Each structure stands twice: as structure tokens, then as C-alpha cells.
Amino acid sequence: MFKSIRLAAASSKRPAGPLVVGVTQDSNRVPSGIDMTDEEREAVRDGLNAPGFKAENGELVWAGSQTILLGLGEADAVTADSVRQAAGRLVKFLDRAAPRSVRLAVHQAIGRRQLAAEQVGRAVAEGMQLANWRVDQFQGSASKLDPPHGTLTLSVDDKTVHAGLKRGLALADATNTARRLAATPPNFCFPQSLADEARKLARSHKSLTCRVITFEQAKKMGLGGIVNVGMASAQKPCLIMLEHKPARPVKGEKLALVGKTITYDTGGYSLKISGGMKGMKYDKCGGCTVFGAMQAIAELNLPVHVVGLLPAAENMIAGDAYRPDDIITLYNGVTVEVTNTDAEGRLVLADALAYACKEIKPTAIVDVATLTGGIVVALGHFCSGVFTNDDGLMDELDAASQESGEKIWRMPLWPEHREFMRARHCDIWNSAPSRNGHPIQGAAFLSYFVDEDVPWAHVDIAGVASVDSDRDLYVQGPTGYGVRLLTDWVAGHAGS
Ligand code: BES
Ligand code: ZN
Ligand code: ZN
Numbered sequence: 297m298f299k300s301i302r303l304a305a306a307s308s309k310r311p312a313g314p315l316v317v318g319v320t321q322d323s324n325r326v327p328s329g330i331d332m333t334d335e336e337r338e339a340v341r342d343g344l345n346a347p348g349f350k351a352e353n354g355e356l357v358w359a360g361s362q363t364i365l366l367g368l369g370e371a372d373a374v375t376a377d378s379v380r381q382a383a384g385r386l387v388k389f390l391d392r393a394a395p396r397s398v399r400l401a402v403h404q405a406i407g408r409r410q411l412a413a414e415q416v417g418r419a420v421a422e423g424m425q426l427a428n429w430r431v432d433q434f435q436g437s438a439s440k441l442d443p444p445h446g447t448l449t450l451s452v453d454d455k456t457v458h459a460g461l462k463r464g465l466a467l468a469d470a471t472n473t474a475r476r477l478a479a480t481p482p483n484f485c486f487p488q489s490l491a492d493e494a495r496k497l498a499r500s501h502k503s504l505t506c507r508v509i510t511f512e513q514a515k516k517m518g519l520g521g522i523v524n525v526g527m528a529s530a531q532k533p534c535l536i537m538l539e540h541k542p543a544r545p546v547k548g549e550k551l552a553l554v555g556k557t558i559t560y561d562t563g564g565y566s567l568k569i570s571g572g573m574k575g576m577k578y579d580k581c582g583g584c585t586v587f588g589a590m591q592a593i594a595e596l597n598l599p600v601h602v603v604g605l606l607p608a609a610e611n612m613i614a615g616d617a618y619r620p621d622d623i624i625t626l627y628n629g630v631t632v633e634v635t636n637t638d639a640e641g642r643l644v645l646a647d648a649l650a651y652a653c654k655e656i657k658p659t660a661i662v663d664v665a666t667l668t669g670g671i672v673v674a675l676g677h678f679c680s681g682v683f684t685n686d687d688g689l690m691d692e693l694d695a696a697s698q699e700s701g702e703k704i705w706r707m708p709l710w711p712e713h714r715e716f717m718r719a720r721h722c723d724i725w726n727s728a729p730s731r732n733g734h735p736i737q738g739a740a741f742l743s744y745f746v747d748e749d750v751p752w753a754h755v756d757i758a759g760v761a762s763v764d765s766d767r768d769l770y771v772q773g774p775t776g777y778g779v780r781l782l783t784d785w786v787a788g789h790a791g792s
Contacts, residue, residue, distance in 0.1 A: 297391060297428050299444040301421075303465060304397065304451035306458045311451045313395045316364045316386065318402035319344060320371040321351045327404040331453055339363045353378050354385035364389070366402060374410050376419040377701045383423025384769040390448065397449035403457050417452065417460020418467070422780070424450075425468030426769040431479045466595045467700075467783060471776035474588030478581050478761070478774035482560035485580070486531035487608035490557065494536045494587065494606070501594035503542050509535040519607075519651065520624045521643035524634075526609030528617030531559070533609035535648060536583075538590040545601040549789050552658035553590070553782055554648045556641040556665030557583025557608035564611050564637030565619045572669075578774060579641070581761035582665040583608060588779035589786070596783070598790045603656050607644035611637070623722045627651050630744050631722035639727040641667050642738050646745040653747040660689060660751040662785065663742070664778045665758075671707075671735040672759040679703035680760050680777065683739035686751035692788055693753060693781070700780035704755065713740035755781075 304311055315332060317340050326340045343349065343359025353369030366386055368374055379402070390398065403416040411419075428448075435441055452458050477485065477493065491508045498506035511532035514523050519535060526533025536557070558579040562568060568576070583606040590604040618624065622634045624643075628650035632643065645663055652658055664680075671681045682704045684690050690706060697704045713733075717740050719725040724744055728737055739754045746752040760777040763770050 297430060297444050298387070298448040299446055301387070301425050301428055301448045301450065301465065303458070303461050304449050306455060311397050311399065311449065313397035313399060314362050314364050314393070315399045315401060316366050318366050318368050318405040319351045320368045320374065320405050322371055323405070327401070329404045330401040332401070336363050340365065354382045356385060356389040368402070368405055371407065371410070374406050376411060376415050379406075379411070379416060379419035380423035380701060381768060383420040384427030387424040387428045391445070394445040395448070396446060397451060400450055400452045400457070403454065413454060413456040414460035414463070417457035418464035421450070421461040421464025422468045423769060425465055426471060429472045429475060430771050431773055463596065467592050467780050470588040470592035470595065470783070471779040473591050474581075474584040474776035474779050475774045477587060478578055478584040478776070481577050482610065485577070486529075486559045486610055487526065487534045487557070488531060490559070490580075490583065490606065490608050491534055491536050494538055497587070497591055498538060503540050503597065504590065504594045505539045505541070507537045507539070518625065518627055519647045520626045521647040522607050522609055524618040524622070524624050525558075525611055525640045525643050528564070528614035529610035529612040531610050533644070535651065536606040536608055538587070538604040540590060540593050540598075540602045542597060542599045542601070545599050546790060548659065550601045550603070550656065550658045551786055551789060552652045552656055552661040553586045553602065553604045554645060554652060554661060554663035555582035555584070555586030555604070555606050556580070556645050556663070556667065557606040558641055558644065559608060559610045561611045561638070561640065562613060564613060564617055564640060566636045566638040567613070568638060575762065578762045579666050580608070581774060581777075582663070582757060584774070585664050585757070585776065585778035585782065588776055589782035592779060592783040593786055596787070598786055600786050600789045602786055603652070603658065605648045605652055607648040609640070609644050611640045626745065628654065628745055630724065633719045633722050633725040635725045635729070636727040639738070641665050642726055642741045645742055649742060649745040649752075653745070653750060658750065661746065662693070662753045662755060662782060664755045664782070666761050667738045667756045668735040668758055670733075671756040674735060675705055675759055677759050677763065679705045681705055681707045681735055681756040682753055683707050683709040683736070683756070684751070684753035685709065685743065685746075686753070689751040689753050692785055695788055696781050696784035699784040702777055702781040704781070707736060707739070709736065709739050709743065713737070714743055717741050717744070
């Protein structure tokens, strides 16, 4: 892998390094419009006829010593997603020769109607940057990992593709930030450390400010969900907020992003079985996604006012832990019977949603959470599940999903689901006695904390936040799912 991937300035003169030429399966011709020497053209022509080279998507071959052919598959089948996959293969292929820079000539082979030049640039950068990531900050003296190569510099001679590459790198960098935080284990990553990270992020972006509601303040303010879930941990809970206020925001829009940030989920007294606890460092992935999205939104300077909220807590066991049967009052005064301390994510999210509605007054809210194992049973690792009270918001998220390639699927949320959550001794319970449809129960529970007139969507990412083994662009570990989906959703409000 490379230490980092960066973009050469648009105006820089022809840099050194191999030329990467994209070719589709059905064309035996050298794509037109590429600035290359006769020698390079000859090498590409020879490469196209190399025995065994079929230009399948992601297939790679050296054509001479200075040119690489990158297969893009059938011309009609090229999509942003297929280009991302191919670019992921490219960065792994480059690992062997480890050049310091490459010139990209990929967009020339792709029809404009198929994919706009900027989208090609974005997809190439995303694929390369996402596939070039690994968790290496915990390697010790017995490490077997190869040290990383230096920086890889990308250059391209088309201004539009260059802009796409820049956007793609920003989005993938932000996704990798989310992955880095998510991969950090609970002995290093806890509510306070995430608050420190958020303050650091805010310091490095002019448009961002950070505010943290501490445990003591949360107790006084009546944030009963965050307080109860987090109080048994030595690492006390908090509510972290990152606000992006651009110089000239779109008028009348204020978007809120809320992410479940359980830095570790033991289940509490409704203890998880040991096999079910492993991997629960990823229970903060919703918050990490919001963190990454706020980085991308600031980096791209999107002209939309956005507030990100991370209700952060560690779900632990101690003499002062909350227990099943407790009745607690959340921020908006709704009383909750805790039937299961392992249904903790909805309690911290509920406070953050109610706080957002009352104090921030957003025009729309999207929350992301590793909320239920049930969504993994229902949808597998293929997509997240979206619950929403607003068809227009669903359309916006569908558009963002198309753009980012992060797949979503709508789930039902009806009045009868809300009724199902009503308790006998207080308003609602956090988990109904029957576990049937429990991902829907989670969404129905959350709906009690969102003002009715606010478009809101809950995205259950339990199946997509991490992968068990290396797959496509991702190595085993966190995927940063949702950073690009949320950023594209916000960008949709900016009209860009
Ligand atoms: N963090 C878990 C959900 C989860 C499970 C995420 C597996 C990723 C993989 C959540 O807090 C939880 O424990 N949910 C319970 C809900 C139940 C108690 C209603 C579940 O899914 O079993
Ligand atoms: Zn839980
Ligand atoms: Zn959880």
C-alpha cells in the first residue's frame, strides 16, 4: 500500500510515471483523445493484442515498461461502481512496481452518456483511496506487514476529471477517517477521546465548530438516555456536536445528522453471549459515519448548514448500571421502561433526536446506527435498511445512494408499529416482549423522539458497517459505510 494518495496540481506539467489507459472489452482500438507519444501508442496497441488480455473489469496488464492497460469490462456495462472496483484493483496492481506517480487516461474509453467525466474521476479516486486503506496503527515488534510505500501522486490532463478526482479523494479520505475511528478499540476509543477528535477536526476547518455536552451537564439537562446507558462506565458519556456553517448557506435549510456512538456494547445486564460481544467496538460506526460526513462536508465546503450529533456512551456493567425494569425519562419527557439493556442504541439516539428537534430545529434529520442484529438477518450485508416518515426524503436518499453506490432498501414504519411499542407502566418500552420485527421496533421507538412535521429517516447500518473478510474495496474491518451517502444527500440540498 501507499502511505497516501494525492492529486497533482491541475496545471502541473507532464509528470513522470506510468500512463494508465482504460480500455473496454468490445473495442480493439486505442481510445482516442489521449495525449501520448508514438511509442506509448504502439505499446497500448500491442497490449490490446496481448494473449489472454480480455479487458474484463479490473483486469490489468503492463504494455511495455511505461504503460498499463486497465480493463473496464463491456462498454455498455460501465457504471460508477464498476469503475470504483477497477480502480481498487489498479491500486493493488501498482503496489508491486510502487511508482511515485501515475498519469490517468481512463475517462477517454467511457462514453459521456454512460458516465460524465467528473463521475469517472470521482469513482477512480474513491476506488483507489478506499482500497489503499488498512489498519496498521497497532502493529508491534512482531509485525509482518510490509511498510507502506511513499505517496502516490495522480495526474490527469482534463480539468473536469481533475475536479472529480479531487472530490473523490475528499470523500474517500473522510470515509477512511470514519474507518480509522471505528477500528480503534475500546481501550483507546471512548466518548471523551471522540470528543477530542471532534475538537481537532473543528480546529482544522474554518466552517466547523464543536460543542460537547458533558456527563454532568447531560444529567442536569435531562438527557436520560445518554446518562443511563453510559453511567456504569469509567469512561463517562457525552453528546458531541459538530456544526458546519458555510459563509453563504442555502437559505431555509438546516440538516441534522445523528449517529449511534456506542464505543463498546457489552449488552449491559442483558449481557451479550460472548460470541455476540466480539466486534462490538463497531457499535460506534453510526457516529463515526457522521464524523466522516462532517469532515467531507467541510472539506468540500458544501453551502448547506449542517449539524452532526454523536451521542457517545459505553454500555457496561457496574453497581450503578441501569437495569432491566428501570423506568427512565428521556429529553422530551417521554418515559421508557427498559426491558432490555442491550437495546441501548435507541436510548442514546432518542435523546439526540429530541435534543435536535427542540434546540436545533432542523429542516430534516437522518440518523445512522448499528441498531439491530435483525436488519442483518433481513437484508444481509448487501445494503442498509431505511425507515422514514417522508417519501420525499426517501427519494433524496435514493438519489444519494445512486450517486455514492452505497445501497439502501426501504423498510416499513406504520402507526401500528408505533402502537406496538406502548408499555403498561409508562409510555413506551425500549424493546417489546415479542422480538418479532425488531429492526422495525427500533425505528418505531425512535419515532417518539422526532417532531411529526420534521422529515426524518433512520438508517440501520448493522449489516454494512464492517466486513468479516476482505471484500471488493474493503479489507476485513470497518467500511465507513454512509459517509458518502450522507455527504451526497447534503450535496443534493446544495444543488451541486
Ligand atoms: N449493537 C447491537 C446491534 C448489532 C448486533 C449490531 C449485531 C451489529 C451486529 C444492538 O445494541 C443490540 O444489541 N440490539 C439487539 C436489540 C434487541 C435487544 C431488541 C439485537 O439486535 O439483538
Ligand atoms: Zn445492544
Ligand atoms: Zn448496540
